[in-house]
Amino acid sequence: MRTVLLASLRTHTRRYVAAVLAVAIAVAFVVVTDALASAARGGLTEEVGKPYEKGDLVVTGGAVDGWPSNEGVEAVVGLAADEGDSAAPLADAWLPVDRTDGTSIIDDAPVGTWPDDPALVWQDLVEGRGVAAPDEAVADASRARANDLGIGDEVVVGTGDAATTLTIVGLADGTTFTSSALWADFSVVASFDGWAAETVTYAVGPGRSVDDAAAGIAALGGTETEVGDLVTWSPAEVAADRLQKANQQVDVLSMVVLLFAAIAAVVSVMVIANTFSILFAQRQRDLALLRCVGATRRQVRRSVRLEALVVGLLSSATGLLVGAALGFGGVALLRATVDFPLGTPEPSPVWWGAAFVGGALTTVVAAWVPTRTATRVSPLAALRPEAAPSVRTAAGRVRIALGLLVLGAGAVGLAAAVSAADMVVMVAGGTLFFGGVVLLGPVLVPAVLRLVGLLVRRTGPTARIAGDNAVRNPRRTAATTASLLIGVTLTTAVLTGMASARTATDREMDEQYPVDVTVAAEDGPIGAELADRVTGLPGVEASLVVPGGEVAAAPVVDDTVAGVPADELFTDDALPVVSPGAATGGDLDEVVRGDRGIALPQDDEILVPSGITGAAGLTERLEVSTPRGSVTLRARYVDSAWGTAAIVAPDTLETLLGRDTTAYAAWLRADGDDLDDLLADLDATTAGTGASVTPLVEQRNWIDRQLDIVVIAVVGLLGIGVLIALIGIGNTLGLSVLERSRENALLRALGLTRRQLRRTLATEGVLLSVVATLIGTAVGVLFATIGVKVMVQPSIPDAAMVLPYGQLAVVVLVAALAGLVACVLPARRASRTAPAAGLTAD
Incomplete structure (x- = not known):
């Protein structure tokens, strides 16, 4: 059997390329993560103890x-x-x-x-x-x-x-x-x-x-x-404490990255299992002949599992070498280009050993079931002509029943997660639900393929042949698309969830920071001249010159605040008040973000930002007075920020300060192109005037940047799994070309041109990718909906689902193009085979 093992490895080397690539990428992912983490720890060690090391x-x-x-x-x-x-x-x-x-x-x-x-x-x-x-x-x-x-x-x-x-x-x-x-x-x-x-x-x-x-x-x-x-x-004790806290952040980040490595490993298992299933199906006659000449079932099983082990060891070794090159090279590049302390990477025996062993075990485990299935067939049955694959078997019915059961359990878990707002239950329910989708793949994927195939069948005979080929073997089709399904589902869930979170956050930002930039004096109005200068600066999209002045605000004595002494209630002898409703120079809708009503109180109201009140006790009414008179107003304390002024209605402002109110502050909306330049110009313009610039837009921009970073990082890391899945699609098409060599040759002999044959395989690859993407998008949107209800709505109750149609369309388009690219080599190989040679192939 040793001779058979070596001969098999030599003969089928090219057919194992996808399995080797899948495992090597996952192993390299872990090694690169270790290199970056160890370099970060090394840099931290040098940095954190510096302020203490020279003391006793x-x-x-x-x-x-x-x-x-x-x-x-x-x-x-x-x-x-x-x-x-x-x-x-x-x-x-x-x-x-x-x-x-x-x-x-x-x-x-x-x-x-x-x-x-x-x-x-x-x-x-x-x-x-x-x-x-x-x-x-x-x-x-x-x-x-x-x-x-x-x-x-x-x-x-x-x-x-x-x-x-x-x-x-x-x-x-x-x-x-x-x-x-x-x-x-x-x-x-x-x-x-x-x-x-x-x-x-x-x-x-x-x-x-x-x-x-x-x-x-x-x-x-x-x-x-x-x-x-x-x-x-001692300095060493303090440095060790600081280093431990800093390393905890690195370790947490490493664990998060390893989560994506685990996703890549799961995708690799699916690709490898599908590869071995196809290979063993193609070699079923070879294995049967070995049984006929005296090899026992146990010997054959051991031989093919050793074959899988050898492939796994070679794949892991390749992954270690590639990961080391990328990790050490990446650290060197980062040290030269990024201002962050990075030391020399120190390979971790635990990480490298776990990656190597994990890669080999992944291959063996993935090949275990296909190996068992291939060796359970009797020699005579294996030598008979192969029957058309079907899911209408006892095992198929059990699989469907189990899939429905798991899917239902997952749905119950997701419903419970929404009810309890529990993220752990959500993850468990989502895992079960997705497992049910995968188990139902042999029924679900072909059904969607037939539906999509109806849309392309009218384009010609190549499309009809591609559609029929795609659903010929339901289990293989489901296994091929399952790996891509994982990546697309997670990517769609992240994109949709982050779009919903961003919309909800933007709404919150509109309420908290309705104005991009305010210009106000520390004591008194800014004056019309300065207002004209700041509103005319480049980078100002819209502006308002807001009238106002200073008033005295005192709590109404009839209002009581439980447990708060009277002298700790909010009061201000020189409270700045403005009235955007009486502003000049622009349109309130163009300057204030979100609901303009947030800056338009009723005649008997005063809006007081929380930044003014601090920790003082707050009464329901305030008595607001000036030398011209006083009014009692309902106080509405809000989280919104528009500088350091309260807001009153135009009539109230006129009652308190008269008609001749001056330009008290300027509200600006930035065009978003050159914010730094605008803020620099504002600082230069207000220098020496006593006015201060409050760039509220910076907080909004900072939050937007954090959301962008999260989306880019998560989608980029998920891209590793998607890449492995696309390798699997290309591998399935390639092995199918070998399996259908006689069929392709017959089609060529009947008049199908090389170009049409290539188009047939390209259409098949695109169909597989698009169907996996459509199903993954549907499941991903469902998961995102649950995620928003569990993770976002408890903090932002009015958060709603937002579908990023443009981004989802890009996902479908990229998947279709990737499926097209994945079929290039198989299509070229199939079209180069002469019809006569294909018809004589065994």
Whole structure:
């Protein structure tokens, strides 16, 4: 049997190409994931410990990841000064950074601390020198280049009386996880409200021990004091904690990617099983002859399973080599092009071993059932002419009954998931439902094929032959399309689900951020002149000049808020109010996104954004007054943001401020093409005027980018499984060409041209791809509907299903084109065979 095994491998090498490719791609996928993950871990190891590695101790607030109180940080810095030690707080404050002429550089930037002791400096100085005085700063090199800053330039950080002018004396690089726009002396950072420190790196001076320093620091703290707990750790302990947390993110991402590798493996199993089923069906006479000359059923079964094992081992080895080349090459390319810390990939024996063994086992498992089926046929039965395949057998009826049962169980699970909004139940129900669809494939797929075939039969005899060939063997057809069905179903579900989520999110964004950009002064109106300048800038699609002023707002004393003292109720002696209904210069519908009613309160209403009220208690009514008079208005507190002003009706504004209201603010809608340029122009235009720019559109754009990234990543990863499925379709067509060589030759002898034969096979490939895509699209849309109800509607109750018709049409078109490409080689091989040679083939 060893001779038979080797001869079979030599004879049928080309027929195993699809199986080898399917397994090799799945194995390579795992190896590439390991290479990227290990490189990311290596880069993280170098980065996370950098701020602590030069110290003897690291001070935290209690736990290793606890932040010390500001009083505790100042106490540690004071202790270091008294004892001759050095302390470097890893602190920052988020502050506006402007040029000395008032031009904004960064609206809200982290300003960190530069260590006083040069021995504790962890930043990489690129140019110039470090901070040596309170009026100096070092700028982040990349941000400095982006904002045209250099050594010697002066910047102003902070606002009001606390604003401080700093001279840039150096440029430096931080780490990926710890960086700031500027680094200044600790005394400067600590002078601003809102500063905080993650840790304090502590270096012990000459003549003192680390233990003495640790004891002194511990003595400063206490839960009963403002200082709070102060705990010291070694730099290695803190770095290990940070590394573990960073690696958890890498590991989670790796597991997510491996989920798609598992999907690719499942698709590979289907492709391999179908390949072996066809091969063993074609070799049934060979196996029968072996039985007739003395080989036992057990020997034949062992031989073909060893054949599958050899194919699996070769496939896994190929996958390891290809994956290593792609993984190491990809990391090298990323290190040269992407600003992210990547170390040298270190192959994981566990990952590589699991990938190799998994690939081999996948092949053997996939071949197990076809092997058993092929060897169960008696020698004499195998030597008889092959009967037409049919699902109307006892086994076929059992399969259909089981498919209906599993499909029903899946439907019940999906219904339960919707009722309970349970994602785990949804995944389980979806898996069962899809399993039922696959089991019913020999009935479902041919039925859809016949229906689609009716549409193309009228195009000519080649289409009729292709349609008949596609449904000749229902089980083979179902097995061929099942692999593509998985990829299309998941892709459709993701595209439809994300389109629905995006629409619901856009609606939420319209309510929360109805205006793209607002321009308003911190104290008073912006004035007509500035309003005309900002509304005329390039990049402004539509604009409104909104009238308004300041009023006093106080809670109505008759309204009570349970548990909230009267002095903690919302009140504002200088509340900005505007009235978009009385705006000039544009159409409200063109500026406000979503429902314009969100900016048009009733005459007795006042709309108060949540950003104004903060944590104050909210009453149902507010008494709003000016020197002209007062009115009591129903307060509607909303999540929408349009700057820092409340909104009233035009008549209410006239009652409070009269007819001669000035241009209080400008509302702008960006055209979306050059947002960065528009914001830069707005900053330059408003510099020195006291007006501030609020780019609400940035939050909307950030969310859109995240959704785009998710869609691209998921569809790209699912593409691996789709690629394997298309290899399977090409393989099935190729093996069918060999199986139908006499039939094709007879058609040629009866007058079918080479071109018509190629067209027949092309039509068959396209039919298989399109039918799998249509069924997958239907199931995917169903899954997306369930997903929206379970995952989106609990957060956004009015979220509705949205079908991305354009994207779904692209999926169908791509699948059809891919099916056409998959049949190129089989069609060429079939058309090159002369009719006489085909008729004499065995």
